[in-house]
Amino acid sequence: MTESALVLVTGATGAVGPALVAELRQQGQRVRVLSRQRPLEPLFPPDVEFHSGDISDRDAVRTALTGVQQVYHLAALLHVTNPPPELRADYQRVNIAATRIVAEEAARAGAQRLIYFSTVKVYGTHSAQPVTEDHPLNPQTDYAQSKLDGERATHKVIDTSVLRLSPIYSAPAWVVALSGPWDSAWGVCARWRPAERTQPDPCG
Numbered sequence: 346m347t348e349s350a351l352v353l354v355t356g357a358t359g360a361v362g363p364a365l366v367a368e369l370r371q372q373g374q375r376v377r378v379l380s381r382q383r384p385l386e387p388l389f390p391p392d393v394e395f396h397s398g399d400i401s402d403r404d405a406v407r408t409a410l411t412g413v414q415q416v417y418h419l420a421a422l423l424h425v426t427n428p429p430p431e432l433r434a435d436y437q438r439v440n441i442a443a444t445r446i447v448a449e450e451a452a453r454a455g456a457q458r459l460i461y462f463s464t465v466k467v468y469g470t471h472s473a474q475p476v477t478e479d480h481p482l483n484p485q486t487d488y489a490q491s492k493l494d495g496e497r498a499t500h501k502v503i504d505t506s507v508l509r510l511s512p513i514y515s516a517p518a519w520v521v522a523l524s525g526p527w528d529s530a531w532g533v534c535a536r537w538r539p540a541e542r543t544q545p546d547p548c549g
Contacts, residue, residue: 351375353413353456355400355447356420361462361513363388365417379409379420401443403450410454418447418499419462424488433487440491441498448499459499463509467493478509 352369356362357378369376370390377394389395398405400420410416422439425432444461451459468476469483484490499505 349373349375350414351377351412352415352417353409353451354378354417354419356380356418356462358382358384358388359419362419365419366390366393369417377409377413379406399443400447401438403446406446406450407453410450410456413451413454413456416447416451416456416459417462418444418459420447421462421492421495422488424464424466424486428487436487436491437494440488441494444495445498445502448502448505452503456503459503459505461496461499461505461507463492463496463507464489465509465511467496467509 352374354362354366354369354376355378357366358380362378366376366378366389370393375392375394376389377396378389379396379398379400381397381399383395383397396405396409398409400406420439420443422432422436448459465476466486466489467482467484468480469485469489471480471483473480482493484493496505496507499507
């Protein structure tokens with residue numbers, strides 16, 4: 346991928362997104378973000394291209410992917426403790442069906458790769474430590490199952506790198522906008538390595 350490659354970041358206004366965007370710009374990439382609403386605070390450098398839209402809207406996704414070489418797919422419905430039964434349909438809609446749309450449209454646009462932000466929750470609970478990538482998959486919640494199904498959906502249509510992240514410490518997005526990226530936690534995301542921080546569920 347060249348220095349001037351155009352990348353798309355979905356879910357860029359969440360906990361990880363602003364710092365990932367800043368890291369990608371620092372690496373010399375041209376960045377476009379897709380988000381449902383434009384943030385009130387200036388989360389991104391002024392040269393970052395903003396597209397408004399929902400990842401479940403195929404037309405909006407297709408437009409955002411025009412000319413994109415690589416996709417960082419962060420957008421997701423995150424983990425909820427003891428979720429109501431009706432939330433299961435939302436997990437399927439956002440984390441599976443909409444993820445499939447992003448992958449299909451990325452492939453259609455000729456993108457070279459999709460980097461999918463998944464979760465260590467796909468492994469479930471194990472007594473053996475440490476848990477490695479080779480551990481058996483055992484999702485135990487609707488959220489975890491939806492993220493695993495999202496992984497499988499992307500692999501079927503485009504070259505995909507999966508990051509099964511543990512929960513990550515994060516300040517609110519507006520704090521990140523004012524103070525800058527937290528280098529020790531965030532640069533790793535742009536280099537496709539799992540971040541090594543813990544706290545309830547900012548990016549899955």
